Amino acid sequence: MTATVRRLTAEEIDTDGFLALLGEAADLDTDALIRIRDVELPTMTVVGTVDGSVLGFAAFGADTHGEDRTELHYIAVAHEARGTGLGSRLVDAARRADPTRPLYASTDDDAVDFYRRLGFVVSDAPDDPRWPTRQRYDCLLEPVGDPAELTLDAYRAHARRYAQRTPATPSPLVAELAARLPVGSCVLELGSGPGRDADALEAAGFAVDRTDAAASFVAMQHDAGHPARLLDVRDADFGGPYDGVFASAVLLHVARPRLDGVLSRARMATRPGGVMIASFKKGDGEHWSDAKLEVPRHFVLWREDALADAFATAGWTDVEVRDSSSPHAAESWITVTARNGSRD
Known part of the structure; x- marks a missing residue:
């Protein structure tokens, strides 16, 4: 996978293909996904790779816990693009958007190994009411370095x-x-x-x-x-x-x-x-x-x-x-x- 990771346009975000990927990232019903797309994502930076359709994206921005760090709110890669390294490139884009701050992500058992492979420090997190039956994890990656x-x-x-x-x-x-x-x-x-x-x-x-x-x-x-x-x-x-x-x-x-x-x-x-x-x-x-x-x-x-x-x-x-x-x-x-x- 060599396609450029770049900011996605509003038109690219407002597609059925992107909404399906957002569903992979958030695993919520359609109404909740539409609210995220129309209300939350405009306040974040959304990057991704497009080859006819959006093959993967990451949305990141202000930390919802009030900490001095960047939060990776949503990330997903289309099935046909998995195993190409696109996921790690999306994380790297989020990390380098402000290399002086740590990058934080919250995840569950399905993705925690992905974050461990990228060097995140993983710890148990409190239950999330959106997914009450899932074990949650806090994942933290140190800043890249000197500006x-x-x-x-x-x-x-x-x-x-x-x-x-x-x-x-x-x-x-x-x-x-x-x-x-x-x-x-x-x-x-x-x-x-x-x-x-x-x-x-x-x-x-x-x-x-x-x-x-x-x-x-x-x-x-x-x-x-x-x-x-x-x-x-x-x-x-x-x-x-x-x-x-x-x-x-x-x-x-x-x-x-x-x-x-x-x-x-x-x-x-x-x-x-x-x-x-x-x-x-x-x-x-x-x-x-x-x-x-x-x-x-x-x-x-x-x-x-x-x-x-x-x-x-x-x-x-x-x-x-x-x-x-x-x-x-x-x-x-x-x-x-x-x-x-x-x-x-």
């Missing part, structure tokens, strides 16, 4: 997909940096990715040190004839000194408590009077998104005041923070420019 590392894994595995789905037009930050530095300046780019902005900076007359934490992007740069090196902004010495640091849509993956350290290392890599320009997603908190790559990436959202404080704490001066969102864009962005006023 930043999982996001980096997504880029490592899907660098070519990212390149194909990224517009060829360079970031507006290229022109902003060019307006602040003389031609011939040496620029460190953090997170060069497929090289779109580095190409534009070099075309504008700058020398660019291309770096990325994903080896697949570095290899892509080498294949295109460009020198590039591995650099993880979280813990590396950036090198230098540089006249400018360019970070378009890359520091938004850095955990909030670690940003001060990244900005400090960027300043230490920059000559006195040098410039840094960076962009961040605007908002509150943090979230996972499978947009663009179809695998989850973790984003930290920021507000202008907090970013201004972070740059100032790291020793940057002349900090300018502004909303740089495009009209009618689905997401809001912040651009920060700053200068290294240090004389040391």
Whole structure:
């Protein structure tokens, strides 16, 4: 079974075939199944595989017990797709929707061995009034891991997909940096990715040190004839000194408590009077998104005041923070420019 596990459309959910699968998952009468489909499922994430009809699905979301975990509410695989690994792929999709949280499921004797094989810790659960004669089990799977590392894994595995789905037009930050530095300046780019902005900076007359934490992007740069090196902004010495640091849509993956350290290392890599320009997603908190790559990436959202404080704490001066969102864009962005006023 190699078909893609993806979000199911409302039309796919509203089919007799899906309702039959929901019956496999919940084993309730038709009226109850219709209520689940029409009332409960719209509040959940529903993923599945379709090959003419829905071959399997999983519905997951908020935990009904108030715990800080993802709950796998319903899962089923059509008889003709069993034994293909689809069930484990559906569980993996639910787990990776928020890899920082445990995944919880409730089941009975018919399916408990399935969860045991996938590494869930299984314990006896209280009786469920919907199935009063069945032994119930609580099943819990630990979180996948560190959000930043999982996001980096997504880029490592899907660098070519990212390149194909990224517009060829360079970031507006290229022109902003060019307006602040003389031609011939040496620029460190953090997170060069497929090289779109580095190409534009070099075309504008700058020398660019291309770096990325994903080896697949570095290899892509080498294949295109460009020198590039591995650099993880979280813990590396950036090198230098540089006249400018360019970070378009890359520091938004850095955990909030670690940003001060990244900005400090960027300043230490920059000559006195040098410039840094960076962009961040605007908002509150943090979230996972499978947009663009179809695998989850973790984003930290920021507000202008907090970013201004972070740059100032790291020793940057002349900090300018502004909303740089495009009209009618689905997401809001912040651009920060700053200068290294240090004389040391």
